[in-house]
Amino acid sequence: MNPNLLQTHITYLKGVGPNRAQVLQSELGIQTYEDLLSHYPNRYIDKTKYYKINELERNSAEVQLIGKIIHLKTVEQKRGKRLVATFADETGEMELVWFRGQKWIKEQLKINVPYVIFGRTNWFNGSFSMPHPEMDLLTDHEQGLRITMQPIYPSTEKLSNKGISNRVQSNLVKQLFTEANASFPETLSDQVLNELKLLSRKEALFNIHFPRDQHLLARAQFRLKFEELFFIQLQLISKKILRKQKIKGFPFAEVGEHFNTFYHHHLPFELTAAQQKVIKEIRADLGSNAQMNRLLQGDVGSGKTIVALMSMLLALDNGFQSALVAPTEILANQHFNNLQEILGSMEIRIALLTGSVKKSVRKIIHEQLENGKLHILVGTHAVLEHKVQFQNLGLAIIDEQHRFGVAQRSKLWHKNDIPPHILVMTATPIPRTLAMSLYGDLDISVIDELPPGRKPVKTVHRYDANRLKVFRFLKDEIAKGRQVYVVYPLIQESQALDYKDLMDGYESMVREFPLPQYQISIVHGQMKSEDKEYEMARFVKGETQIMVATTVIEVGVNIPNATVMIIESAERFGLSQLHQLRGRVGRGGDQSYCILMTGHKLSSEAHTRLETMVRSNDGFEIAEVDLKLRGPGDLMGTQQSGLLQLKIADIVKDNDILKTARYFAIQILNEDPQLALEKNKTLRNSYTQLVKHKNIWNYIS
Ligand code: ADP
Ligand code: MG
Numbered sequence: 241m242n243p244n245l246l247q248t249h250i251t252y253l254k255g256v257g258p259n260r261a262q263v264l265q266s267e268l269g270i271q272t273y274e275d276l277l278s279h280y281p282n283r284y285i286d287k288t289k290y291y292k293i294n295e296l297e298r299n300s301a302e303v304q305l306i307g308k309i310i311h312l313k314t315v316e317q318k319r320g321k322r323l324v325a326t327f328a329d330e331t332g333e334m335e336l337v338w339f340r341g342q343k344w345i346k347e348q349l350k351i352n353v354p355y356v357i358f359g360r361t362n363w364f365n366g367s368f369s370m371p372h373p374e375m376d377l378l379t380d381h382e383q384g385l386r387i388t389m390q391p392i393y394p395s396t397e398k399l400s401n402k403g404i405s406n407r408v409q410s411n412l413v414k415q416l417f418t419e420a421n422a423s424f425p426e427t428l429s430d431q432v433l434n435e436l437k438l439l440s441r442k443e444a445l446f447n448i449h450f451p452r453d454q455h456l457l458a459r460a461q462f463r464l465k466f467e468e469l470f471f472i473q474l475q476l477i478s479k480k481i482l483r484k485q486k487i488k489g490f491p492f493a494e495v496g497e498h499f500n501t502f503y504h505h506h507l508p509f510e511l512t513a514a515q516q517k518v519i520k521e522i523r524a525d526l527g528s529n530a531q532m533n534r535l536l537q538g539d540v541g542s543g544k545t546i547v548a549l550m551s552m553l554l555a556l557d558n559g560f561q562s563a564l565v566a567p568t569e570i571l572a573n574q575h576f577n578n579l580q581e582i583l584g585s586m587e588i589r590i591a592l593l594t595g596s597v598k599k600s601v602r603k604i605i606h607e608q609l610e611n612g613k614l615h616i617l618v619g620t621h622a623v624l625e626h627k628v629q630f631q632n633l634g635l636a637i638i639d640e641q642h643r644f645g646v647a648q649r650s651k652l653w654h655k656n657d658i659p660p661h662i663l664v665m666t667a668t669p670i671p672r673t674l675a676m677s678l679y680g681d682l683d684i685s686v687i688d689e690l691p692p693g694r695k696p697v698k699t700v701h702r703y704d705a706n707r708l709k710v711f712r713f714l715k716d717e718i719a720k721g722r723q724v725y726v727v728y729p730l731i732q733e734s735q736a737l738d739y740k741d742l743m744d745g746y747e748s749m750v751r752e753f754p755l756p757q758y759q760i761s762i763v764h765g766q767m768k769s770e771d772k773e774y775e776m777a778r779f780v781k782g783e784t785q786i787m788v789a790t791t792v793i794e795v796g797v798n799i800p801n802a803t804v805m806i807i808e809s810a811e812r813f814g815l816s817q818l819h820q821l822r823g824r825v826g827r828g829g830d831q832s833y834c835i836l837m838t839g840h841k842l843s844s845e846a847h848t849r850l851e852t853m854v855r856s857n858d859g860f861e862i863a864e865v866d867l868k869l870r871g872p873g874d875l876m877g878t879q880q881s882g883l884l885q886l887k888i889a890d891i892v893k894d895n896d897i898l899k900t901a902r903y904f905a906i907q908i909l910n911e912d913p914q915l916a917l918e919k920n921k922t923l924r925n926s927y928t929q930l931v932k933h934k935n936i937w938n939y940i941s
Pocket of ligand 2: 544545
């Protein structure tokens with residue numbers, strides 16, 4: 241087959257033409273033959289056999305059964321009437337349910353007469369039911385099973401309106417198979433195919449569209465999922481290997497005076513075992529000849545900052561500068577103040593660079609970075625700007641990685657002739673499966689232990705109707721000298737409305753907590769940054785007791801005296817965000833509280849989120865639930881969503897396949913990093929093709 245055939249524009253496929261091509265593109269993103277080929281059905285109708293009730297599986301397949309209605313009744317409920325039939329075969333019973341047209345249907349149905357029924361089954365309260373089944377009397381039923389299952393393709397209203405029905409979609413794919421003469425070149429090597437007993441690509445593609453039976457469908461799905469995940473892993477791991485071989489890093493051979501002095505005289509507490517372990521891992525990286533690219537995961541409050549600082553001291557001991565980049569000014573400020581305080585009398589020159597640093601000061605910072613006078617630069621995105629040049633940057637640390645895009649990570653690479661070591665830190669725990677896919681090219685360290693003496697935050701869910709009680713509780717806490725956060729959602733699409741909620745909330749707080757007894761700060765995104773800083777500073781100093789804010793305070797802010805976090809409209813936040821917010825309290829020795837406020841109307845997903853928060857303080861557990869609820873695409877926030885738009889595999893459900901794919905990729909690349917061996921020729925070719933047509937993730941720099 242002409243290898244470029246699959247890149248042919250879909251207009252040229254017989255039966256398509258310009259109008260349909262346009263609809264296919266706008267509705268399904270299908271532009272080429274290849275896109276159509278990988279537009280897989282999302283379910284299948286199985287009329288290849290008659291199932292027995294005891295053979296039914298809890299899945300969404302649509303199946304047919306033969307049996308009789310033995311009982312019929314109408315059930316009245318608040319929400320309306322429904323007609324319920326008990327349907328039986330020789331193996332068991334199930335229910336058939338109608339919510340509409342009961343009267344007419346009831347008249348038609350015959351008791352104790354064999355029917356063939358067809359539909360999707362639901363599993364509820366320990367038995368199966370089938371809503372609105374298609375029914376034929378067995379005597380009228382056209383005998384003759386189908387040879388194949390019927391594929392059902394994802395569709396949209398517009399597609400159906402424009403006449404591109406499921407049948408049309410299926411026919412187009414058939415046409416494609418005819419034109420391509422069913423010769424789809426193999427992409428995997430014989431070795432992989434044999435070891436995993438995979439279907440050939442051609443067979444897999446055929447069976448994913450037109451499965452001959454359930455078993456072949458399963459094998460086709462496995463093969464295509466494996467392939468998809470395998471090439472991603474191949475890419476990630478080959479990058480990692482190549483980087484370790486090729487990209488030399490600065491060897492930080494010395495553990496010198498700064499590190500040791502700090503360790504022995506200035507460390508404000510004993511390191512936890514987890515912190516020690518991670519510092520060791522980082523030291524091993526920095527001492528080797530390769531460039532470090534490490535992801536440091538640790539739940540909020542686990543003490544990542546000190547790890548960052550000690551790594552920067554290692555850089556300094558070896559004559560290098562370092563940079564610590566944070567996603568917000570508030571956080572950069574806090575890091576700066578915090579580092580200055582911890583470093584105390586040590587002679588380490590450290591500066592802060594953010595968008596609001598004055599030009600004159602900025603000029604001095606630029607100079608001192610270039611002549612090497614400055615040792616450590618703390619800042620925001622401003623640090624990434626091209627005009628910020630270092631004399632000798634050896635280590636760049638990014639805090640709260642999930643707020644940065646990959647492009648920003650790569651900017652740091654170019655701040656020295658040899659790329660500096662990179663440490664990215666995140667408090668959004670990333671489930672292992674996801675980390676393997678998103679950050680598969682990074683080494684990973686985890687701080688899985690909190691400093692001693694922390695009391696877990698008590699989390700409760702309260703309805704808006706109980707607000708007065710909540711206010712009384714706040715007053716008690718404030719009377720004890722504690723401080724309180726009240727956080728409002730701010731979601732892009734409804735900014736104006738959210739802003740109004742925030743202001744209304746602020747006003748009602750002011751009424752409830754009047755001056756002069758109470759002082760309230762407010763911080764939100766539409767304020768000038770000086771004003772934000774000012775308000776924030778008042779809260780930090782304890783001049784105000786209540787901080788009303790949007791999620792700008794979400795990341796990193798550390799105020800140990802703040803012990804209550806109230807999250808308004810908590811149902812509108814994602815799980816990981818709720819967990820992040822809660823992490824702002826519980827930072828001192830006092831018992832802290834997180835109160836999730838909502839109205840009475842909640843979706844079941846929102847319920848799960850709130851329940852999870854109330855039940856668990858464990859960031860990794862929460863991340864797992866989040867991943868299950870939202871799927872990987874959304875989990876990483878807008879910047880990274882879309883990166884995980886896999887065609888067929890699902891990182892959560894296909895975790896085993898992911899592991900297998902990763903295992904194979906590692907084995908193959910360890911033996912043959914360049915895929916130069918004859919036996920890996922197919923892999924090399926497929927990989928090159930995938931990269932060329934951008935059909936593989938290409939975002940990791
Ligand atoms: P995060 O991992 O969320 O960035 P921080 O580095 O801000 O956490 O640390 C949270 C708090 O815990 C800080 O007040 C810090 O001083 C304190 N801390 C960190 N490590 C320890 C430790 N080993 N023992 C006691 N307190 C610690
Ligand atoms: Mg932090």
